[in-house]
Amino acid sequence: MIRVRNLWKRFGPNMVMQGLDVDIESGETLVILGRSGVGKSVLLRHILGIDKAEKGTVEVDGVMISELKGNALFNATKNMGMLFQSAALFDSMNLETNTAFFLREHGNLETGKRFTKGEMKDLVDHALEMVGLEGQQKKMPSDLSGGMRKRAGLARLIVYRPQYLLYDEPTTGLDPITAMQINELIVKTQEELNATSIVVTHDPVSALYVGDRLALVEDGKIAYIETPEKFMEIEHETIQALKNIVMQDPRSFRSRKSGGPT
Ligand SMILES: Nc1ncnc2c1ncn2[C@@H]1O[C@H](COP(=O)(O)OP(=O)(O)O)[C@@H](O)[C@H]1O
Numbered sequence: 001m002i003r004v005r006n007l008w009k010r011f012g013p014n015m016v017m018q019g020l021d022v023d024i025e026s027g028e029t030l031v032i033l034g035r036s037g038v039g040k041s042v043l044l045r046h047i048l049g050i051d052k053a054e055k056g057t058v059e060v061d062g063v064m065i066s067e068l069k070g071n072a073l074f075n076a077t078k079n080m081g082m083l084f085q086s087a088a089l090f091d092s093m094n095l096e097t098n099t100a101f102f103l104r105e106h107g108n109l110e111t112g113k114r115f116t117k118g119e120m121k122d123l124v125d126h127a128l129e130m131v132g133l134e135g136q137q138k139k140m141p142s143d144l145s146g147g148m149r150k151r152a153g154l155a156r157l158i159v160y161r162p163q164y165l166l167y168d169e170p171t172t173g174l175d176p177i178t179a180m181q182i183n184e185l186i187v188k189t190q191e192e193l194n195a196t197s198i199v200v201t202h203d204p205v206s207a208l209y210v211g212d213r214l215a216l217v218e219d220g221k222i223a224y225i226e227t228p229e230k231f232m233e234i235e236h237e238t239i240q241a242l243k244n245i246v247m248q249d250p251r252s253f254r255s256r257k258s259g260g261p262t
């Protein structure tokens with residue numbers, strides 16, 4: 001699980017995190033909502049250890065990520081993957097090489113060994129198949145649509161089976177049909193890897209589709225954190241605005257097997 005405690009972060013005069021606390025339970029998908037510039041991406045960067053707070057801690061499975069640097073940080077965060085808004089593919093590499101990138105970089109997370117070429121090929125083929133890009137190994141990023149790039153970015157993460165997946169605005173800029181494919185993939189990935197996921201979004205349809213719990217960030221803190229049904233009942237301007245959007249949209253509520261996160 002991820003435990004964030006009393007996180008404070010400023011950029012010059014701009015106080016972004018103001019004593020933020022949040023727990024993310026193992027196996028759950030937590031959605032983070034909030035206005036632009038409120039600090040959602042900054043929070044993800046602290047969880048990955050890329051940004052350092054002035055005060056406060058980030059603990060992942062008992063390891064103080066917030067205290068680590070360099071190699072120790074790299075090793076402690078190997079089991080985390082972040083899908084950046086830009087998908088961040090390497091333009092000069094085809095899909096196969098792009099997808100194999102972290103496999104080469106990280107090796108086998110369980111054994112610590114390097115993968116053989118054959119093992120890498122099988123894992124890459126499986127990951128591309130999972131995101132619906134089977135047979136596209138030789139395509140270059142410039143040959144792909146925005147939605148395909150997003151899916152390729154996701155394949156590059158799931159290929160090494162990280163335990164934690166962080167998504168920064170995964171559906172922003174996509175048309176509604178492609179956005180729904182990405183929502184479905186987030187759920188499918190969560191189920192296949194039994195991962196713990198954090199999804200930052202301002203898309204309420206996506207939030208309700210993927211989230212076990214929804215959180216609203218405001219004034220540098222988590223203002224609310226609730227199950228989707230309870231969250232949507234909260235009397236708050238931003239939440240009611242989100243609710244008005246989803247009320248018009250029948251895709252929003254995904255039927256769940258049972259209960260919430262375990
Ligand atoms: N590296 C940085 N240097 C200076 N200001 C930053 C930096 N990163 C983020 N900020 C500022 O912190 C605030 C929160 O940013 P961000 O987390 O990106 O917002 P969002 O909630 O839209 O993801 C914004 O005001 C942004 O301008």
Ligand SMILES: [Mg+2]
Pocket residue numbers: 040041042168
């Ligand atoms: Mg952001």
